[in-house]
Amino acid sequence: MGLFNYWTVIVLMMVGFYTVIARNNLIKTMIGLGIFQVSVFMLYISMGKIADGTAPIRVQPSAGHEAIYSNPLPHVLILTAIVVGVATTALGLALIIRIREAYGSIEEDEILEMDRNS
Amino acid sequence: MNLEQLPILQVILPLLAAPCCLLLRRSRLAWGFAVLVSCSSLLIAATQLHIIHHSASGSISYEIGGWAAPWGIEYRLDRLGGLVLLVLTAIAAVTLSVARRLLQEEVPEERHHLFFATFLLCLAGLSGIVSTGDLFNVFVFLEIASLSSYVLISMGRSRRALVAAFQYLVMGTIGSTFILIGIGLAYMMTGTLNMADLAQRLTMTLDSVYAEGASIENPALPVNQTRTILAAFAFLTVGLALKLALFPLHAWLPNAYATAPTVVSTFLAGTSTKVAYYVLLRVTFTIFGLAFTFGQVGLQFLLTPLAIMAILVASTIAIYQGDIRRILAYSSVAQIGYLVLGLSFATQAGLTAGIVHLFNHALMKSGLFLVVGCIATRQAGLTLESIRGLGRRMPLTMAAFVVGGLGLIGVPLTSGFISKWLLVSAALESGRWLVAVLVVTGSLLAVVYVWRVVEAAYFLEPDDKTTSEPHDAPAGLLAAAWVLLGATLVFGIYTDLPVGVAREAAASLMGVGS
Amino acid sequence: MILLSLLVATAVAIILLRDLFAAVMLSGIFSLLSAGLFVVMDAVDVAFTEAAVGAGIATVLMLGTLTQTSTRERPAPRLDWSALVVVVLTGTALVIGTLDMPAYGDPTAPIHQHVAPAYIAQNVGKQSGRSETDDDDFQGHVPNMVTAILASYRGYDTLGELAVIFTAGVGVMLLLSGLPPTAGDTPETNPAESEAGVDA
Amino acid sequence: MKKHSILRVVAKILIPFVLLFALYVQFHGDFGPGGGFQAGVIFAAGIILYTLVFGLDTAREVCPKRVLECLVAGGLLLYGLVGTLGILLGDRFLDYSVLADHSGQHIGILLVELGVGVTVAAVVVSIFFVFVDRGRH
Numbered sequence: 001m002g003l004f005n006y007w008t009v010i011v012l013m014m015v016g017f018y019t020v021i022a023r024n025n026l027i028k029t030m031i032g033l034g035i036f037q038v039s040v041f042m043l044y045i046s047m048g049k050i051a052d053g054t055a056p057i058r059v060q061p062s063a064g065h066e067a068i069y070s071n072p073l074p075h076v077l078i079l080t081a082i083v084v085g086v087a088t089t090a091l092g093l094a095l096i097i098r099i100r101e102a103y104g105s106i107e108e109d110e111i112l113e114m115d116r117n118s
Numbered sequence: 119m120n121l122e123q124l125p126i127l128q129v130i131l132p133l134l135a136a137p138c139c140l141l142l143r144r145s146r147l148a149w150g151f152a153v154l155v156s157c158s159s160l161l162i163a164a165t166q167l168h169i170i171h172h173s174a175s176g177s178i179s180y181e182i183g184g185w186a187a188p189w190g191i192e193y194r195l196d197r198l199g200g201l202v203l204l205v206l207t208a209i210a211a212v213t214l215s216v217a218r219r220l221l222q223e224e225v226p227e228e229r230h231h232l233f234f235a236t237f238l239l240c241l242a243g244l245s246g247i248v249s250t251g252d253l254f255n256v257f258v259f260l261e262i263a264s265l266s267s268y269v270l271i272s273m274g275r276s277r278r279a280l281v282a283a284f285q286y287l288v289m290g291t292i293g294s295t296f297i298l299i300g301i302g303l304a305y306m307m308t309g310t311l312n313m314a315d316l317a318q319r320l321t322m323t324l325d326s327v328y329a330e331g332a333s334i335e336n337p338a339l340p341v342n343q344t345r346t347i348l349a350a351f352a353f354l355t356v357g358l359a360l361k362l363a364l365f366p367l368h369a370w371l372p373n374a375y376a377t378a379p380t381v382v383s384t385f386l387a388g389t390s391t392k393v394a395y396y397v398l399l400r401v402t403f404t405i406f407g408l409a410f411t412f413g414q415v416g417l418q419f420l421l422t423p424l425a426i427m428a429i430l431v432a433s434t435i436a437i438y439q440g441d442i443r444r445i446l447a448y449s450s451v452a453q454i455g456y457l458v459l460g461l462s463f464a465t466q467a468g469l470t471a472g473i474v475h476l477f478n479h480a481l482m483k484s485g486l487f488l489v490v491g492c493i494a495t496r497q498a499g500l501t502l503e504s505i506r507g508l509g510r511r512m513p514l515t516m517a518a519f520v521v522g523g524l525g526l527i528g529v530p531l532t533s534g535f536i537s538k539w540l541l542v543s544a545a546l547e548s549g550r551w552l553v554a555v556l557v558v559t560g561s562l563l564a565v566v567y568v569w570r571v572v573e574a575a576y577f578l579e580p581d582d583k584t585t586s587e588p589h590d591a592p593a594g595l596l597a598a599a600w601v602l603l604g605a606t607l608v609f610g611i612y613t614d615l616p617v618g619v620a621r622e623a624a625a626s627l628m629g630v631g632s
Numbered sequence: 633m634i635l636l637s638l639l640v641a642t643a644v645a646i647i648l649l650r651d652l653f654a655a656v657m658l659s660g661i662f663s664l665l666s667a668g669l670f671v672v673m674d675a676v677d678v679a680f681t682e683a684a685v686g687a688g689i690a691t692v693l694m695l696g697t698l699t700q701t702s703t704r705e706r707p708a709p710r711l712d713w714s715a716l717v718v719v720v721l722t723g724t725a726l727v728i729g730t731l732d733m734p735a736y737g738d739p740t741a742p743i744h745q746h747v748a749p750a751y752i753a754q755n756v757g758k759q760s761g762r763s764e765t766d767d768d769d770f771q772g773h774v775p776n777m778v779t780a781i782l783a784s785y786r787g788y789d790t791l792g793e794l795a796v797i798f799t800a801g802v803g804v805m806l807l808l809s810g811l812p813p814t815a816g817d818t819p820e821t822n823p824a825e826s827e828a829g830v831d832a
Numbered sequence: 833m834k835k836h837s838i839l840r841v842v843a844k845i846l847i848p849f850v851l852l853f854a855l856y857v858q859f860h861g862d863f864g865p866g867g868g869f870q871a872g873v874i875f876a877a878g879i880i881l882y883t884l885v886f887g888l889d890t891a892r893e894v895c896p897k898r899v900l901e902c903l904v905a906g907g908l909l910l911y912g913l914v915g916t917l918g919i920l921l922g923d924r925f926l927d928y929s930v931l932a933d934h935s936g937q938h939i940g941i942l943l944v945e946l947g948v949g950v951t952v953a954a955v956v957v958s959i960f961f962v963f964v965d966r967g968r969h
Binding site for chain 3: 865904905938945952964
């Protein structure tokens with residue numbers, strides 16, 4: 001595999017990033033943000049993987065030799081990051097609902113247009 | 119319980135006070151509790167700075183959970199952190215003590231307790247960022263601070279606040295995701311998240327961080343010369359620049375500060391970008407080190423022009439704004455330019471100037487936004503037209519504004535003068551006379567935008583001359599604004615606290631890198 | 633490999649789709665696929681969480697939002713060149729960054745040498761990194777190393793994480809509960825919408 | 833959905849198992865995958881299912897707003913309290929070794945995971961309620 005795994009993850013990341021900065025629709029922006037973040041999680045988890053390793057849950061050592069565990073630390077970091085990600089999504093969506101109530105639109109350029117005119 | 123528990127108390131006190139606020143439910147109770155907590159935080163911060171400043175090592179460390187670093191998370195505070203914490207908690211305490219009065223017009227009373235809970239979370243997040251010595255912990259507390267500031271900003275009265283908060287949320291999340299990528303890449307090549315440990319392992323050679331027998335092309339290469347670390351540094355810096363609102367990534371800041379409730383702009387204007395600047399100092403000096411940041415990468419060649427652009431462009435934009443809050447917000451973008459300029463000199467004098475300016479500008483800008491809050495209690499409009507003749511109607515309030523404005527310009531006897539003077543002499547000392555000239559030009563631009571407000575308040579006649587008898591803001595509010603702005607006068611004359619501490623902080627930052 | 637290409641296909645489909653309802657559904661599928669990928673990479677806890685959060689909570693909330701906004705994206709956006717330049721630059725920086733990385737799955741990589749081995753070793757009974765007391769705390773009672781690190785070694789991060797959740801909860805309550813719609817303009821409601829999603 | 837009796841019956845059978853599974857994940861997190869966060873989300877999913885089938889008002893009766901708010905705060909406070917015990921008993925914040933002689937870490941982990949689970953479940957349910965409630969107006 002070499003670095004191929006990382007490169008695919010980077011492609012995913014950039015697809016998400018593009019959606020965030022190019023899209024006009026607020027919900028699409030949030031979806032893009034989600035893809036961007038999940039791909040960063042993949043970057044972390046990829047680095048923790050050890051070839052022929054197993055999940056970092058201790059098993060009874062069989063015949064005196066210890067199993068190889070994948071690195072648990074990136075997993076812990078990403079668990080935290082996932083939670084942060086969903087918290088951001090929830091807040092963003094709540095803001096979108098309020099924006100829609102106040103402006104009647106969820107397209108960013110229309111909203112900015114209304115602000116300029118008022 | 120003894121003094122060695124202080125570093126953790128500094129952060130968990132506001133953090134755990136937040137759920138208590140939620141349970142208290144009553145606006146007055148929650149407010150009283152929040153004020154109590156923020157005042158204790160201020161006390162803790164002052165004690166900590168005192169301990170650090172008089173200790174031999176110049177830093178204190180606290181191992182959370184009893185796990186030694188780098189296995190556990192370590193809190194590590196030095197003079198710089200102590201100074202930032204002091205100004206952060208001072209502004210929080212002053213702002214919170216007048217928050218209830220300011221909120222009356224802006225947030226319905228039955229949700230004040232939620233507002234105070236969010237405010238305390240923001241304080242906890244910002245203090246956590248400053249105190250921690252663990253890079254991933256920075257990310258977690260950065261998110262607490264950011265999420266709570268998105269919420270706080272969206273509480274503004276106009277619907278624009280919602281859009282501003284959403285834009286800030288998107289930009290801020292991009293910033294923190296970049297920071298997360300940067301942390302990941304740095305972790306990948308070093309295996310550690312502790313800042314001190316990271317700094318040490320970055321200078322080791324590749325064959326000593328890999329296992330024995332690994333197939334590496336160039337075993338003698340130091341870790342910090344790999345392209346992975348270069349990318350890590352780039353992502354961390356760009357992410358922090360977004361959070362810092364460094365030109366040209368500042369787009370979120372003016373809208374956010376101009377539409378947020380005045381309590382919130384008062385607090386955030388003095389703290390959130392300052393804390394981002396603090397993290398930038400940590401990353402560039404403590405973790406990656408002087409030689410890497412300014413020798414190998416040459417960050418100064420990027421930061422110096424950006425900082426100067428920030429000063430000149432943002433000041434010019436500020437001149438053309440019609441709303442006081444937008445003038446102050448663009449002025450903040452310009453002041454961030456001064457901060458970063460000090461950093462980009464990579465000299466002890468430049469750093470000292472940056473740190474002193476962090477301290478002074480935090481007080482000034484919070485004070486000025488508080489004055490805006492004072493004005494807002496007496497009249498609805500905050501445009502230059504609507505404040506005409508305000509100098510006579512609210513004499514003490516506008517006098518406070520003038521004091522703050524003079525500080526922004528950098529007139530002698532204000533603390534703003536001290537930091538500008540340090541910055542200019544740092545520039546001249548290292549032979550950057552052009553930069554020095556541009557800094558002075560920036561001050562002249564500040565004269566223009568401050569003058570426009572002063573002119574409107576004192577020299578232009580209001581359209582209706584009906585309400586001309588003096589009617590200042592409520593005494594408590596006014597006193598709070600004068601406390602912050604008076605402090606800038608005091609520190610303009612007695613310079614020991616900010617300058618003395620900053621000089622030693624700068625020395626230790628420079629020492630780590632060399 | 634198959635998972636990765638499916639992920640890329642889903643992501644591209646999401647940005648091309650104009651129908652927001654379908655896009656939200658696909659983003660749920662994206663989360664499920666990535667959870668699968670996490671299992672392949674031995675991160676079972678992460679996979680569990682991603683499936684519950686990404687495919688569950690986030691999708692439910694997105695659908696809840698859609699019922700209150702609109703399900704169609706306004707057709708217009710062409711290729712945004714400035715955004716594309718930024719994205720390509722960022723991507724290039726990352727790819728350059730990968731060139732000096734340890735290869736995927738390499739057991740000799742730096743992160744497997746420092747800090748993490750102590751976590752793994754301690755969990756199987758040995759001592760290291762303990763600052764003062766000397767009792768053997770874990771004694772094999774917590775075989776899931778992720779839980780041990782999450783709740784003990786880096787328990788403070790988890791407290792921070794909980795505070796983030798708490799912030800989001802308080803924030804959403806502040807934003808949405810009980811208030812009448814924002815003062816200012818009353819929304820012009822669009823009748824042709826909200827046919828999809830959660831039915832309360 | 834109040835008329836679909838099949839849905840109601842299936843949901844009534846299903847929901848206890850969902851909640852039970854959440855408790856399993858909660859208290860088994862130290863042995864297998866899972867822990868407070870995942871358990872909280874699953875528990876919340878059970879309540880969300882209940883809300884979808886029986887309506888928001890019925891669900892509000894099961895989990896009143898007041899109780900939810902207390903739980904949201906309570907979980908975080910429980911975590912903080914366990915941590916603070918470390919300070920009060922003369923050690924560091926979040927040091928669980930002080931909780932018991934030998935299995936202090938184990939007890940500490942279970943307690944803080946419980947705190948996580950409570951807050952997460954309560955926050956997710958409150959957010960969902962608020963979203964749905966907003967949609968009805």
